[in-house]
Amino acid sequence: MPEPREGLYGVIAEFETPGELVRAAKAAHDAGWRRMDCYTPYPVEEAAEAIGFHTNKVPLLTLVGGIMGLVAMFSLETWVSTLAYPLNIGGRPTYSWPAFIIPTYEWTILFAGLSAAFGMIALNGLPSLYHPLFNAPNFRSGALDDKFFLCLEALDPKFDVAETKAYLESFKPNSVVEVEY
Amino acid sequence: MTHAPHAKTLPADLSAPAFVNTWRARALMVAVLFSVTAVVLAIAEKSWDHFFRAWIVGLMLTFGFTCGGMALLMVQHVSGGKWGLLLRRPLEAMSRCLPLVFAYWVVLAAMVKSLYQWAAFPTEELAKAAVVAGKLPEAAVHAIVWKAPMLNVQAFWGSGILCFAIWGFYTWRLNSLSLQRDADKQGNTPIWIKRMENLSGFGLVVYALTMTAMVIYWVMSLDVTWSSSVYGLLFLVGQGYQTLALSLITVISLSKAEPFKTVLRTTEQHDLGKFTFAFVMLNIYLAFSQFLIIWSGNQPEEIHWYMNRFNGGWAIIITLDFLFHWLIPFSLLLSRDIKRNKKRLIRVAQWMIFAKAFDLFWLVEPNFNDAARNLHFSLGILEYIAVPVAMVSLWVAFYCTQLKSRPLVATNDPHLAEILEPEHAHA
Numbered sequence: 059m060p061e062p063r064e065g066l067y068g069v070i071a072e073f074e075t076p077g078e079l080v081r082a083a084k085a086a087h088d089a090g091w092r093r094m095d096c097y098t099p100y101p102v103e104e105a106a107e108a109i110g111f112h113t114n115k116v117p118l119l120t121l122v123g124g125i126m127g128l129v130a131m132f133s134l135e136t137w138v139s140t141l142a143y144p145l146n147i148g149g150r151p152t153y154s155w156p157a158f159i160i161p162t163y164e165w166t167i168l169f170a171g172l173s174a175a176f177g178m179i180a181l182n183g184l185p186s187l188y189h190p191l192f193n194a195p196n197f198r199s200g201a202l203d204d205k206f207f208l209c210l211e212a213l214d215p216k217f218d219v220a221e222t223k224a225y226l227e228s229f230k231p232n233s234v235v236e237v238e239y
Numbered sequence: 240m241t242h243a244p245h246a247k248t249l250p251a252d253l254s255a256p257a258f259v260n261t262w263r264a265r266a267l268m269v270a271v272l273f274s275v276t277a278v279v280l281a282i283a284e285k286s287w288d289h290f291f292r293a294w295i296v297g298l299m300l301t302f303g304f305t306c307g308g309m310a311l312l313m314v315q316h317v318s319g320g321k322w323g324l325l326l327r328r329p330l331e332a333m334s335r336c337l338p339l340v341f342a343y344w345v346v347l348a349a350m351v352k353s354l355y356q357w358a359a360f361p362t363e364e365l366a367k368a369a370v371v372a373g374k375l376p377e378a379a380v381h382a383i384v385w386k387a388p389m390l391n392v393q394a395f396w397g398s399g400i401l402c403f404a405i406w407g408f409y410t411w412r413l414n415s416l417s418l419q420r421d422a423d424k425q426g427n428t429p430i431w432i433k434r435m436e437n438l439s440g441f442g443l444v445v446y447a448l449t450m451t452a453m454v455i456y457w458v459m460s461l462d463v464t465w466s467s468s469v470y471g472l473l474f475l476v477g478q479g480y481q482t483l484a485l486s487l488i489t490v491i492s493l494s495k496a497e498p499f500k501t502v503l504r505t506t507e508q509h510d511l512g513k514f515t516f517a518f519v520m521l522n523i524y525l526a527f528s529q530f531l532i533i534w535s536g537n538q539p540e541e542i543h544w545y546m547n548r549f550n551g552g553w554a555i556i557i558t559l560d561f562l563f564h565w566l567i568p569f570s571l572l573l574s575r576d577i578k579r580n581k582k583r584l585i586r587v588a589q590w591m592i593f594a595k596a597f598d599l600f601w602l603v604e605p606n607f608n609d610a611a612r613n614l615h616f617s618l619g620i621l622e623y624i625a626v627p628v629a630m631v632s633l634w635v636a637f638y639c640t641q642l643k644s645r646p647l648v649a650t651n652d653p654h655l656a657e658i659l660e661p662e663h664a665h666a
Contacts, residue, residue: 077661104662117573117574117575121573148537150537156530156531156534156535157531157535159527159531160531
């Protein structure tokens with residue numbers, strides 16, 4: 059969790075449609091902004107692409123989780139059937155891999171799904187008890203409903219309160235607000 | 240909405256681009272080249288046996304594209320969706336290749352006595368004599384007698400012609416109604432949607448039943464003793480697999496020029512990639528369940544079918560089949576980037592069609608006495624390359640002609656406006 063800070067977190071602009079948000083975000087990214095983020099009430103993949111989010115780590119986590127599930131279940135079945143508790147089932151060899159496939163498959167899916175869900179939550183920085191954006195009044199009323207937000211953060215070297223506000227105003231948003239920590 | 244001004248407009252000319260003619264010319268050249276090769280191979284081998292075995296592979300591939308295309312066309316009429324609008328005209332073009340497939344089938348039907356044991360030895364006396372001569376396993380005699388009411392030459396011809404007539408009827412209705420729908424005024428669109436839905440919903444049930452009957456006749460009955468209740472479904476899903484691969488190749492290749500340059504968005508390409516991925520998964524699911532059930536049962540009536548396909552060198556082929564048919568397309572299609580990349584997705588789709596042909600080789604060849612549990616090379620094995628390539632190439636030429644015969648985009652559809660919007664404007 060980040061250290062508590064004093065001062066300004068950034069400047070946030072509210073847009074009416076995802077199209078406007080994506081165009082503004084893309085222009086800001088092209089102009090050299092990097093400490094920035096988009097906030098939307100539902101996933102807008104193009105907004106993520108516009109601020110340079112080409113890849114994320116969720117697919118990798120899913121793959122690793124899936125492989126873990128696969129290896130874990132297949133080894134468990136092999137160990138149980140050949141070493142721990144070998145049974146004669148219809149005269150088949152104790153190492154009967156075709157019979158192991160279905161539980162192995164189920165565990166692969168289960169581990170991959172859980173890794174994707176929990177990995178996504180962890181990569182999003184959740185659970186989180188505090189976020190400065192909730193200090194912005196327009197954000198509180200619109201972010202979960204039907205408004206689209208672009209925040210340029212104070213940590214970016216290009217940041218200057220007056221210039222950044224003027225820059226965001228140039229995209230004709232509904233409103234531009236300073237965000238305090 | 241403020242994004243409306245960013246919408247694209249559909250080009251005035253919706254006909255197929257000129258390069259489809261080049262495709263057709265190339266396909267015809269390949270067809271001629273491989274037909275000659277196939278005939279030369281048969282003469283060199285001094286036997287036409289493998290030529291007609293490979294003919295079954297070619298027939299199943301082209302039948303899969305044609306009637307699989309018709310089935311997918313009916314699915315998109317029932318389900319709706321932007322992917323369906325995108326594929327509608329290419330799928331209609333595939334379904335109109337039915338006369339060519341019928342011609343291929345007539346050749347098979349004429350050769351029925353040299354390919355199928357039940358046709359070569361139709362009575363108990365003949366079958367017993369064949370067992371003595373070593374041409375037939377003993378278990379086949381009972382199966383031939385028991386299954387004679389279904390597996391006889393008259394029933395083969397009769398049911399085949401009936402099924403082709405039914406498929407022809409649906410092809411005709413789906414294609415002619417689609418043109419009438421585009422000519423009609425926009426206000427009637429909801430009526431047309433319902434009408435196509437009603438035709439297609441029932442049609443899908445009819446198709447699933449008729450195609451199951453036909454794959455039993457054409458492929459499963461090559462081994463007269465064996466049966467599997469999932470067989471029809473396995474081929475139905477296989478048709479979805481190959482038809483979606485061909486659809487991807489078609490729309491991505493067409494997108495080099497108008498009108499598909501305008502209508503093919505990355506979103507729908509991605510959706511089609513995901514749909515294809517689902518079929519890759521369903522295909523292995525059914526194939527593996529069939530294997531697992533028969534392997535677990537370990538019954539002498541069934542297990543020999545797999546023994547014929549695992550032992551005597553065939554293990555190499557089934558391992559490769561597993562890699563080609565499932566593992567490679569599955570691993571590649573997992574990737575979001577590959578599904579959104581035109582060049583790479585087209586490579587995966589081409590690979591999938593090759594893999595389907597490879598799978599059919601494994602299904603067909605071990606049915607015959609000389610090849611069961613005995614994978615061996617002869618010139619005849621090369622027929623499995625020459626004949627299907629020639630048949631599919633001729634089919635592709637036919638398909639290109641059909642693509643050219645109509646506008647490539649269906650216009651009387653509510654999804655058309657959506658497909659012309661920029662991709663991030665789904666608010």
